[in-house]
Amino acid sequence: MVQEPYFFLSYARKDNPDEFVKRFYDDLVLELRRIGADPAAQPPFRDVERLGLGDDWARVLGEAVGHCRAFVALYSPAYLNSLYCGKEWTAFRARLHEYRRETEMDVPALVPVLWAPMEGELPEEIARFQYHEAGMGQEYVTHGLMQILRTDPTGRAYRGIVERVAARVRMAADRFRLPFTPGLDLGEVHGLFPVAEHQRAAAPGAGHVQVFMAAGVVDPLPEGRRRSEYYGRSPREWTPYHPPKHPTVAHRAQKVIVEEGYTSNIELVDAELSTRLDETMVNNQTSILLVDPWSVRTPGYREPLADYDGQNRPATGVLVPCHESDEESGDDIVWQDLSRVFWRNWRRQNDPHDPLFRVRVGADEFDDRLAVMLAVAQNRLMEMESTTPYRLPEGPPPPPMSGLTIPNPPDPPDFPAPKDPDDDQ
Template identity: 30%
Template sequence: MTQPRYYFYLSYGHSVRLRADDRPDTDHWAGQLFTELSGEVAKLVGADRRTPVGYYDDLVQPLADWKTALADVLSSTDVFVALYSPGYFNKSWPLRERASFISRYADPAMAEGFLLPVLWVPWSPWEHEAERGAALRLGAGIPEYAEEGLQAMSRLSLYRRQYRTVVRRLAYQIVTLAADAPRPAPLAVAIDEVSAEPTAASEIVLTVAVLAPARSELPPGRTAGSYGTTARAWTPYRDLQHFPLAEYVANVAERLGQPTRIVDRPDDLAALGQGAALVLIDPWAAATPDGLERLSGLAGRIPDWATVLLVADRSDPEYAARGATLHATVADTLVTAGVARSRITLLRDADRLAERMPSIIDQACTAYRKTAPVFLPKGADSTLPRITGEPA
């Protein structure tokens, strides 16, 4: 089946749905804009109402190859529409969408020519000044756009006329730029292969580390359905939108405004000591040939403030048969290597994990703030001033 061509892709600082019936408010208004913008573009190009002219990530089906599907869409899109907001810049996912689209062009300046920024939610004018200036151009002559942002305008009937003007203006710019888009379209780099670090007011980054077998190294008797080519592909609960657990945790954290990175290789474990830390362990890792050795090595890299989660599925027949014993083995190995037992939590239920994850992330960040060492700036005077009562 031939990949359809899209006039535009709508990118925003979305909140990933944790359940199929979860519909965060911010996503609702982005979805409404997408529908109205698609209608305006379709009218301008004379497209049939049933013909999709745009795309955004809510249309990606929760399949195992959803990242590949998104790369295919970005490769077939003429114009990238970015709904800029504070959340856009402190979440890695929308930044990687943008980086993937820009990667299509050898000259970044050419890529910028097909990127349409929108002021979705205003932010402090001294942050991301270039992006802010570019986004403000869309609303020239409409003061409400600069003051409120397009999301607020979409929600308030008071600004409905101005909102419609901006949407029509955006649609016209999409169609104009799409007419000059290169044919054939350059291919986008896969989301997993681009790097885009989130920026936020907080300097704390949550590192999510994963210790789980890859499909090629599963122990005898373990079904391969929950595993992929790397440790970060581990998916113990199939009903969480088919998200790998590490991606799920990272998206919950980013939904809470917490910049996050995922590591699953021994060489990257030093990142655990550079901020808040959450370690996800599959008990079946202990059954691999070098599992206990890897556990001991991991334990030596886990900082005192880190939270350790042993994650299993109580409904998995293989857990009842052997997984519970492996859980005890993992916990004992970590404790022997110096990890306090009080820092180790076992989660065996998807509903329980979804319920507790926001508080677990918050506690992990709080533990870092309370426990992590404080480093003085380079060149700082280490001598603290004293009040002596003597005149200056």
Template identity: 25%
Template sequence: MTNSPAFFVSYARDDVKHEQFHENFKTFIADLGARVAGLLAIPIEDAYFVDENIATGELWSDQLKNALMNCKASIVLYSPNYFTREWCGKEFQILLDRCKQGEGVTGIIPVRWLKTIPELPERAAQVQYQDGRLPPEYGSRGMRQVVALRATDLRLYEDVLEVLADRIVTAVQNQHLTPLANLDFATVKSAWPTAGNAVPHPSHVRGNISKTCFVFLASEGWDWKPYEPEKWGIGALSQKIAGDLGLRYEEVRCDAALAQKLKETYENDVPTVLFLDPESLGEAAVLQSMEQYDEKYYLNCAAIVPWEADVEDKIDTDTRWIALQTMCPQKVGDPPPYHEWRTIFSQSALEERTAKLIEEIRSRLMKKLMSGQSRLPTVRRAEDPGMSDTAAAIGISTGSLPSLGSPDR
């Protein structure tokens, strides 16, 4: 193999220690490498570099050092482990430093190795993570599971490989990473805090109008599918919309910190979309979140409720709609801009309207940022005893409830 592989593989060793996970990892890298080699017309041994020998704390080999200095692209396997490992942070920082200034950081191709990943550290948030071409199942399962299920869903596996291989080839052909003449590992600082001193990082406040945050107020969270049997879950659909608009994507969890995080996205001019599942209105975390949200007036936020198609002609008598009016009397009674409480009844309408609302918010924020306009004051929510009584009659409490957090994905 040469010192200039087409792509370098950066990953957390702990993620592949288990025998079956290791087999999935090797299969994925080998299959991806074969595709890249074919597309670039190079020997397969020159397609990629992956080091499976180095352990935490060991000195990096000359072979790894040369590959890291001269690779033409890199894939990075995102996982909870990855963002707490010093060596992973060092590799990531070296790759980040090699990205051409002013041309984005497309020489680094993130791979969602596990379906659950933490909030991205500031350095990682600089990299465009989402790609609307990737199938939604990739986001809901993670690449490791996609590899494991290839025997029963080969098409999905091949579709993901095709997108990732195309991104690698594009980075190679456009020389998105500049080679390094020398490298001193001892002086390289990790791109993030290590496990021993990691601190929560509010990445949701960074990026301004270059990103969109999404909140899934649903029992199923990221996996909720508003319109069965459509294949798109709400998380994958959100990623697709953000990718199609050329924006970064980030999920903000529905938990006890949601109200504070929404305030922070408002203060930092980050467009934010809240999707509400009507079937989850009885969930304590959803109820409390909506009541708290109704008290504020954030013009960076859009709130969208997708309803079933057969509800359109009878929504006025739907108990969920009555309950929603009780939870959010201010927002529903006198809707601010960017709120769709009862107008979405199909998947296509959901996707189209969400994209439009994001662009409208971004346009407003751009004008505000350019003019130096100060923030609008927050507004307290209205109270409607009549609606509260109606909600109570159908078994929905509107009192203050403890925060339970959203279910795991």
């Protein structure tokens, strides 16, 4: 039996104290029961209740959004600046569009609730879903539901809004059946958020993290790589750990970033990397580079990454995931190639006192290493007197440190061609 959550509660973690979200969720469920709905048969979905330890969170969320009967969105500036709230909202809206295409009927199953006061005009595509109606009161329109709940959780104003939301949810859930979106992968959804007019300048400790990825694809595989199962059609589908499976490293990184209290978005490394990193500094943001060691053999990645290595970026971290059982990535030549691209940073690899350059990061340490990297990068950003990065002076590299077995030549040589396995036969 396919689970069809009676409603999906979509909200931004960043500015929503959990006790208020939980109170509203619980009150909405109680009101649905009071008016004769039966949400227990298809339990509503709130992520902290329905996600278990070890669950593939992107898959679980996608299944819920792709099958829920109604969708309750807690609008706030943080909601419209949340990448994954945007993916959830956009994916559910697509189901509404598909139903209209099939039936020529509009279903009021996307139920916005004004959680906190909005800033600026909403884009037309979002504004067409009305978040207030007659009888909800001026306090709600001015201050939002969270403020009403905070000041008078048993009052008539709050109860009246809960009743109206419950009535909307019940009508949508009981009268209509939207088309399902089975196997929905939220990572592949191009959401309408963040909405530019509602983005706020990043504040220390509660800012935005810009993630840049350099990773291979399945066709063609990176030079010398023969194992295709770690890659997909897009670099965003890279799964470096064994056995290769979802969540992708991009999904996993964004989950860590959300749990650390930040918003994020992911872009691919290209020739504009230096310019984009400059922009993050001007915007008072930290940044993370997720690098597939095999990708540095591709000029489109190698050159911008080598250019990054020649700059001082104290609020940028580099993380290179790798699984120890991936025998191909155990080849020292791969890591020599990587060391030639990052020859300035290579000497601080895995330095316990400088956690912004981590290589060969295993699956069981990825989350912790990334969380520490985010905290250190944010602290350094706060300490900087200037946000203008500068390039290190040109010149030959310093002599190798004692005990360092991987050379750092002044000019990276041509990369060796991959060895043909038939040569040994």
